[in-house]
Amino acid sequence: MIDSQDVLVVWIAAAVAMFLAWLLQLATRNAGLVDAVWASCLSASALFYAGSGHGGIVARAAVAVLGGFWGCRLCLHILARVLTEHEDGRYRHLRERWRGNPFKFFLLFQAQAVAVVLFSLPLHAAAQGPAEVMTPAVAAGIVIWIISLCGETLADYQLARFRRDLRNRGKTCRSGLWRYSRHPNYFFEWLHWFAYIFIAAGAYNAALAWLGPLLMLAALRWISGIPHTEAQALRTRGEDYRAYQRETSMFVPWFPRRGRT
Structure with a gap:
């Protein structure tokens, strides 16, 4: 079901990239770089699988454009924060808890290289999709991706x-999409992955x-996303964030339990 040679190439490249990022964070003491490198590695894997895949030209082009652009945008967004702000509170907390142990951070970065491989498998499957022309399935995937x-x-x-508004220091964002979900960015990040299910339709490894x-x-709900983000929010915003949780x-996204503006 898997072209093991291509997947091995992605793993080696991700491991090298994460090793270099780990070396850089030793100097900068900003482990948030790991998230930017993770996104860039997925972007690169989309381009690689699109070039090495055996699917139809439309399916492979969709993987290259959608997967490549998505990862690049996310990488640049995170990198802008890494370069202009202090280390993310989640990683500061780990640094204090681990007493700055460089080996534990090395394992963290290499675990993200493994995560790159696992999350690249849907891109690999989509690059084997049979679509040689635009099909309803591919079109549906593109619509999901755009949304x-x-x-x-x-x-x-x-x-x-x-x-950016200094008056909001210590407060919780409740405007726009954040009025309807505590993590709308995570929700749309999760929704985006359904696009590749449609693009992979008909591929021999579509189940991937x-x-x-x-x-x-699983990652957002129980491992590295929401639990760590909310724990940090409670440490820094206390009762204001507890009210937001309630x-x-x-x-x-859903309507608030009681009216807020």
Whole structure:
């Protein structure tokens, strides 16, 4: 079901990239770089699989454009924060807890290289999709991707605008999409992975495309996303964030439990 040679190439390239990023964070003491490198590696894997895949030209082009652009946008968004702000609170907390142990950070970075491989498998499956011309399935995937990209970009913009206002220091963003979900950026990030299920339709390894939304939901809901983000928010915003938790849907956008503006 998997072209093991191509996947091995992605793993080696991701491991090398993460090793270099780990060396850089030793100097900068900003481990947030790992997230930017993770996104850039996925972007590169989309381009690689599109070039090496055996699917139809439309399916491979969709993987190259959609996967490549998505990862590049996310990388640049995270990199802008890494270069202009202090280390993300989640990683500061780990640095304190691990007492700056460089080996533990090395393992963290290499674990992200493994995550690159796992999350690249839906892209690999989509690059084997049979579509030689635009099909309803590919069109549906593109529509899902556009909606997801617009939603995630808007959520990122709204949060960045809120954080730039010094009057909001210590407060929780409740405007725009953040009124309906505590993590709208994560929701649209998760939704985006459904695009590759449609593009992979008819491929011999199409089932692998389901790993995208399943792995992303697990990562965001229980592993590295929401738990760490909310723990950091509670440390820095306390009761204001507890009220936000009581009033606002955690993941899927929905109306607040009581009216807020």
